[in-house]
Amino acid sequence: MKRQIPLMIVLILGLLFVAHVFIPSRLSTDYLDWFMKWTKVIGPFAIVLGVFSLVYVHYNKIKRKAPTWGYSIVTLTALVVTTAVGFIWGIQEGTPYMWIFKNFNVPLGATMFSLLAFYIASAAYKAFRARSIEATVLLVAAIIVMLGRVSIGQAITHWIPDITEWILNVPNLAAKRGIALGVGLGMTATSLKIMLGIERSYLGGKD
Amino acid sequence: MKFADRIQKVDRRIIYVILLLAVVLPLVFRLGFKTYTTTPVEDLYRHIDAAAGKDDLAILMDFTHDPGVLPELYPMDLAILRHCFERNIKVFTISFLPQGAAIIQMALSEVKEDYPNIEANVDYCNFGFKPWSTKLPIMLGMGDDIAEAVETNSEGLKLENLPIMQNMKNYDNIQVVVEISGSSMGQFWVIYARAKFGVDVAVGLTAVMAADVYPYLQSGQFVGSLGGLKGAAEYEQLVDIFAMNGLEFSKKKARNMAWVEAQYEELPELAQLYKYNKARIGMDAQAIVHVLIIFFIILGNIGYFLDRRAQKKSM
Numbered sequence: 227m228k229r230q231i232p233l234m235i236v237l238i239l240g241l242l243f244v245a246h247v248f249i250p251s252r253l254s255t256d257y258l259d260w261f262m263k264w265t266k267v268i269g270p271f272a273i274v275l276g277v278f279s280l281v282y283v284h285y286n287k288i289k290r291k292a293p294t295w296g297y298s299i300v301t302l303t304a305l306v307v308t309t310a311v312g313f314i315w316g317i318q319e320g321t322p323y324m325w326i327f328k329n330f331n332v333p334l335g336a337t338m339f340s341l342l343a344f345y346i347a348s349a350a351y352k353a354f355r356a357r358s359i360e361a362t363v364l365l366v367a368a369i370i371v372m373l374g375r376v377s378i379g380q381a382i383t384h385w386i387p388d389i390t391e392w393i394l395n396v397p398n399l400a401a402k403r404g405i406a407l408g409v410g411l412g413m414t415a416t417s418l419k420i421m422l423g424i425e426r427s428y429l430g431g432k433d
Numbered sequence: 434m435k436f437a438d439r440i441q442k443v444d445r446r447i448i449y450v451i452l453l454l455a456v457v458l459p460l461v462f463r464l465g466f467k468t469y470t471t472t473p474v475e476d477l478y479r480h481i482d483a484a485a486g487k488d489d490l491a492i493l494m495d496f497t498h499d500p501g502v503l504p505e506l507y508p509m510d511l512a513i514l515r516h517c518f519e520r521n522i523k524v525f526t527i528s529f530l531p532q533g534a535a536i537i538q539m540a541l542s543e544v545k546e547d548y549p550n551i552e553a554n555v556d557y558c559n560f561g562f563k564p565w566s567t568k569l570p571i572m573l574g575m576g577d578d579i580a581e582a583v584e585t586n587s588e589g590l591k592l593e594n595l596p597i598m599q600n601m602k603n604y605d606n607i608q609v610v611v612e613i614s615g616s617s618m619g620q621f622w623v624i625y626a627r628a629k630f631g632v633d634v635a636v637g638l639t640a641v642m643a644a645d646v647y648p649y650l651q652s653g654q655f656v657g658s659l660g661g662l663k664g665a666a667e668y669e670q671l672v673d674i675f676a677m678n679g680l681e682f683s684k685k686k687a688r689n690m691a692w693v694e695a696q697y698e699e700l701p702e703l704a705q706l707y708k709y710n711k712a713r714i715g716m717d718a719q720a721i722v723h724v725l726i727i728f729f730i731i732l733g734n735i736g737y738f739l740d741r742r743a744q745k746k747s748m
Contacts, residue, residue: 262570269566317535318588319542327500327535335500335532343722347452348445351729355737365734369727375640375663376720377466387469399647406648 233423240421280305304330367393437743441736448729455725459717466717467670467694470687473650474667477611477635477657478675479682481513484522484608489600491523495612495622496533496540502615502639503536508665508712509613509637510540512672515709518548518556519676523597525607527560527571527583529618534562534587547703554586554595561587569625576604576630604632609656613637617645623654637664662719665712673697673704 246254284298292298311322318324356362373379374390419425484490494513498506517524526541528534537559545551553559560583563571574582579601580592592598600606610632612619619636626632633656636646640661649655659668674696675682686692703709 258573262574265570266567269564272566273564317538319538324535324538327532328539331532331535332500332503336503339501340504343456344449344452347722347726347729348448350726351443351448351733352445354730354733356734357737365730369730372723372727375661376716376723377468378720378724380469381466387471391471394644394647395651398644399651402645403648 229426229429232429233426237421237423240417277305367397435740435743437736437739439736440732441740443729443732452722452725455721456718459721460714463714464717464720466713466720467690467697468663468666468713468716469690470667470671471664473646473655473658473660474664474671475657475682475684475687477609477659478516478668478671480609480633480635480656481516481522481611482520482676482682485520486522488523489606490608491525491597491601491606492517493525493527493607493610495610495614495618496526496528496537497530497612497614497616497618498536499530499532499615500536504715505639505662505665506613506615506637507536507540508662508715509659509668510536511544511708512665512668512712513611513613513637514540514544515547516668516672516676518544518551519672521556522608523601524557525560525579526557528562529565529568531562537561537587543708547706554590554597556597558592558595558597559587560592561585568621572622572625573629575607576626576632579603579606604630607632609633609635611635611637613659615639615642617642619646619655620649623649627654635659662712662715666716669709669712673700673709677701677704 242257246258281302284302286292287295287298288302308323308326311326315321315323354365354368356365370379370386371390371393373382374387374393379386379390416425420428481492484492492513494510496510514524516522526537528537541557541559551557563583571582580598583592585591586595604626610622610626612622612634613636615638619634619638622632622634627634635655635657637659638646638661640663643658643660643664646655646658646660650658659665670693671682671687674680674687674693677700678696680686707714
């Protein structure tokens with residue numbers, strides 16, 4: 227029963243949603259409205275679960291003095307302080323919450339992302355070699371697009387931005403559309419497998 | 434060590450230092466490169482501009498991005514808001530990420546200080562943060578009734594009582610949904626809002642995501658897009674040369690670099706503020722960094738081919 231009930235829920239709800247999309251009627255619209263109200267109710271429970279899980283994991287790390295347990299103190303402190311100031315003073319502009327956001331969250335986030343530039347530059351230099359015809363095509367296309375996306379490309383010749391646009395609009399578009407179609411078909415197949423109970427890994431592995 | 438080896442094995446710390454200088458120096462000493470505009474950006478500008486002065490049309494900006502991508506996306510946020518405030522276009526803002534809601538506050542307050550006549554809940558309305566789990570009900574619900582689906586604004590006021598909502602009912606009153614994010618969130622709007630209700634959707638994305646949207650642009654599912662810092666710089670430029678000068682958009686003029694440069698001579702003081710030039714200043718640094726990376730790639734390949742030739746000779 228532990229497995230059959232979830233499988234039945236998935237099958238019935240899956241079929242109902244397929245029916246909603248393909249059989250437009252008053253009944254299916256009402257069903258969707260009803261379901262949307264439920265979704266709004268279910269959401270907050272996920273937040274409670276998430277916060278509980280975060281506290282549980284980091285509390286145990288601190289208790290066991292696990293490697294890098296110091297970071298867990300920072301995480302929990304940030305969670306408590308940010309939540310507290312948000313509840314007490316609100317989250318509008320000019321509140322302590324916004325001060326924390328602007329002075330901690332923004333610079334830390336931007337720093338993490340900006341490190342990418344250094345890694346990309348180093349990796350491109352070390353690994354980007356014209357070892358084959360395919361690699362050479364990729365290399366030439368990359369150089370044209372890199373030049374074409376900045377003003378120096380335009381300054382050299384207007385052909386560089388023009389070719390860049392062509393690369394993005396033709397070969398890139400064709401490849402992306404092919405990938406998207408593949409992903410779409412894969413998602414449909416996986417959804418059917420889940421609905422029909424062939425794919426059961428979401429239930430926790432064992433049959 | 435041979436020359437071929439040496440140019441293939443430059444210490445990564447040297448690369449990092451050179452890169453750091455290539456980023457920092459153009460930010461300090463402005464080079465003032467002018468950018469050229471591209472069709473997806475022009476289309477978005479034109480689309481938004483078509484709602485100018487209309488009380489029953491608004492644009493909906495979805496700020497589903499976090500601080501990590503702010504350097505690329507924040508100039509887009511500011512440029513679009515400035516365009517709307519300058520041209521009297523109603524704006525709704527929403528975010529399905531908590532950090533996105535804080536970014537909305539930052540962006541609105543930064544642009545609003547230059548437009549004292551713009552009023553909250555009259556000229557714009559911040560819907561604020563809505564939990565991720567409510568994304569689908571809100572996207573679908575807005576097709577019937579925006580006030581009922583979103584319920585309250587960021588201050589907890591009922592939308593149905595706000596002046597801006599008097600002429601707004603559903604997606605028929607949304608000129609375009611502009612999704613600004615570092616993810617594929619824009620596709621959700623296409624799947625649920627465009628496919629079912631026909632609302633126009635556009636995106637502002639980080640440069641690494643920009644190539645993904647071309648199939649959607651060709652099919653018309655996205656009416657425009659801003660790709661990375663370059664897209665933001667183009668939009669800044671369009672706002673400066675058209676909206677700030679009170680001119681209607683013209684593709685021919687936007688592509689005429691001599692005319693564009695002439696417009697820069699007569700810009701009002703407001704357009705020259707640093708915050709409204711962030712993307713274009715950033716593009717100076719990006720131009721130098723791109724050239725530097727190309728140089729390093731070519732250097733590595735010269736070393737590789739010299740090495741291969743030496744190996745062939747010795748065989």
